[in-house]
Amino acid sequence: xxxxxxxxCRLCRREGKKLFLKGERCYTTKCAIDxxxxxxxxxxxxxxxxxxxxxxxxxxxxxxxxxxxxxxxxLESQFYHCFELAEKKPGKAGENLLILLESxxxxxxxRLGFANSRAQARQLIVHNHFRVNGQxxxxxxxxxxxxxxxxxxxxxxxxxxFKAMLEANSGRTVPMWLEVNKEASTAKIARLPQREEIDLxxxxxxxxELYSK
Numbered sequence: 109x110x111x112x113x114x115x116x117c118r119l120c121r122r123e124g125k126k127l128f129l130k131g132e133r134c135y136t137t138k139c140a141i142d143x144x145x146x147x148x149x150x151x152x153x154x155x156x157x158x159x160x161x162x163x164x165x166x167x168x169x170x171x172x173x174x175x176x177x178x179x180x181x182x183l184e185s186q187f188y189h190c191f192e193l194a195e196k197k198p199g200k201a202g203e204n205l206l207i208l209l210e211s212x213x214x215x216x217x218x219r220l221g222f223a224n225s226r227a228q229a230r231q232l233i234v235h236n237h238f239r240v241n242g243q244x245x246x247x248x249x250x251x252x253x254x255x256x257x258x259x260x261x262x263x264x265x266x267x268x269x270f271k272a273m274l275e276a277n278s279g280r281t282v283p284m285w286l287e288v289n290k291e292a293s294t295a296k297i298a299r300l301p302q303r304e305e306i307d308l309x310x311x312x313x314x315x316x317e318l319y320s321k
Contacts (some may be wrong), residue, residue, distance in 0.1 A: 141239030169318035175310045180209045186249060191319055196255045203303045211302050213240065214248035216258060218287055220295050221277030239263040252297050260296040 163171070177187045194204035209215065214229040217238060223229035230248040232238065238245065239259045240252065252258070264270050274293065282288050283305055288295040 111187060142145075163294065166318075172310050172312070172314035173318055176206070176209070176308060176312070176315060179308050180212070180215060181230065182209070183210075183248075188319070191315070200312075202316045205304065205315065206306050206308065206312055207300055208251065210306055211252050211297075212248065212254045213250040213252060213258070216286065216295070216297070218254055219283055220258070220286060221280040221282065222260060222274060223260075223294070224277065232264075237261055237270075254297050254299055256297045257294060258296075265293050311320070316319070 150226050158221040171189070177184065179318045180187075184191070190208045191201070191205050195201045196210055207291045210219075214223075214233055217223050217233065218226045222238070223232055234246050236244055236246050237260060239261055240250065241257055242259075244261075260270065274290075279288065280296075283301060285297070285299050285301045286295050287298045287304060
């Protein structure tokens with residue numbers, strides 16, 4: 109499984125916003141771009157990070173695409189495939205794209221607090237720790253539909269590591285479009301998310317313009 113193996117805090121600095129790539133650390137003052145962090149590195153990475161020139165229209169479009177891609181932790185080919193699917197659906201392509209990305213199994217596992225980060229969610233899914241409608245699914249990009257139920261397999265749920273993680277994430281706010289049963293460690297896709305429910309600060313129309321060139 110191809111994946112990014114570099115420093116993830118560098119990605120947040122490049123986009124100038126929190127992408128929540130390191131789990132609990134992103135909510136503390138240890139975050140590389142948290143304003144409360146006295147040792148945070150200002151500016152974008154690189155030798156000339158503090159001397160960036162005025163960004164062009166193409167640059168704005170590219171940054172929007174990179175922000176969304178890095179937020180969800182997908183590769184370029186996966187991201188473009190989602191965009192192609194989004195274009196074929198009725199409605200706005202940009203909003204459809206974000207809804208498709210939100211509906212990925214790895215994102216839903218993270219949103220439910222069943223993993224500390226999307227990267228960890230992908231790893232846990234690949235190692236067969238989750239079920240969808242009672243069936244084993246080990247594909248992080250699996251697209252969930254309304255009515256699907258996600259659960260932690262019984263053997264995994266009984267481990268100390270899972271118990272500790274679920275306890276640590278018990279206070280995490282679960283989106284309204286997910287119905288979760290914390291006692292049983294299961295959740296159901298009640299409906300598809302609305303754009304205003306997706307906490308990603310990005311102008312998705314810029315992504316549409318970039319791919320429409």
